[in-house]
Amino acid sequence: MAEQNEHGLAFGIDVGGSGIKGAPVDLATGEFAADRRRIPTPHKSTPEAVADVLAELVDGFDLPDDAPIGVAFPAPLDHGVVRFIANLHKSWKGVDLPALVQEATGRKAVAVNDADAAGVGEQRYGAAKGHDGVVLVATLGTGIGSALLVDGILVPNTELGHLEIDGHDAEHRAAESARDRDDLSWEKWAKRLQRYFETVEMLLSPDLIVVGGGVSKHHEKYLPLLDLRAEIIPAELRNRAGIVGAASMAARPH
Structure with missing residues (x-):
């Protein structure tokens, strides 16, 4: 189990078919620590293209070096691996999403189905x-x-x-x-x-x-x-x- 970093921040990303949104989150309160930013999902939404957007999102904020990344993703995930995909490019099948995010951003990452992420948010803060x-x-x-x-x-x-x-x-x-x-x-x-x-x-x-x-x-x-x-x-x-x-x-x- 990961320990909460000393700044009490993690970066959350919500990947959708039309837009990719992200913001740093204060883990004590569940509030955004800065305004959310949205970047349109690439027209050809391959893993490589989406990874570039994730890196751009993260780089747009002044985050502590130890702030991890959590990605809410529109597909079932088997320990971070995409099983199949409906809303993005078919080449996502079989992709290890946390490894992709970590390679793109240089930060520790986890990935979770988007509905599951929303459920955890409501259970912990809502x-x-x-x-x-x-x-x-x-x-x-x-x-x-x-x-x-x-x-x-x-x-x-x-x-x-x-x-x-x-x-x-x-x-x-x-x-x-x-x-x-x-x-x-x-x-x-x-x-x-x-x-x-x-x-x-x-x-x-x-x-x-x-x-x-x-x-x-x-x-x-x-x-x-x-x-x-x-x-x-x-x-x-x-x-x-x-x-x-x-x-x-x-x-x-x-």
Whole structure:
């Protein structure tokens, strides 16, 4: 387990299909220690091209020499190795991401699935802070991202948005993109969310469910319509969660 550096800082990076964002994070508070910077994702998003952007991001900040890097990445990772990729260049398959980042930046690095990074951020600094037991963090957006934590320990790469429910891939029916695509009222979308979360609840018996993604800012329109055993609450870190969670895991992986 990595020790927290003497400055209490780590650098978090959130890699997306359209933009790569990064900021130094104060590990005591989970707040950004400087304004976040965004660089467009290269059109040909090969590992080499993205590594150059990561190095440019890191070099744009005056960081302590011992500040590690955490990368939130849009793919399942097997101990840092990319298993497959949907949103970036196909040549990512099989890449050891921490090794790539360390070579590009000269700093120690960890890499984690982006939904998992957001979940860790919410558990350590956000809505789930102080909650033991089984915590599910679900991000509702184009798809449904999931992070499962048990007594603060991440169970990685759960991909619970791809559960088959009633003959459908769950996120095809219940993601925020489905609400937009099918022009659903909040009430009709809530019925789909109810079916999704009650299925997850039957399988995993979470003690707490945290709902993130951009639509979480409208949580009062749909969360009160859900009837679940577990408490279900909105995320707090919003679009900071991936950066904060990845930075936190760079300093304290477990």
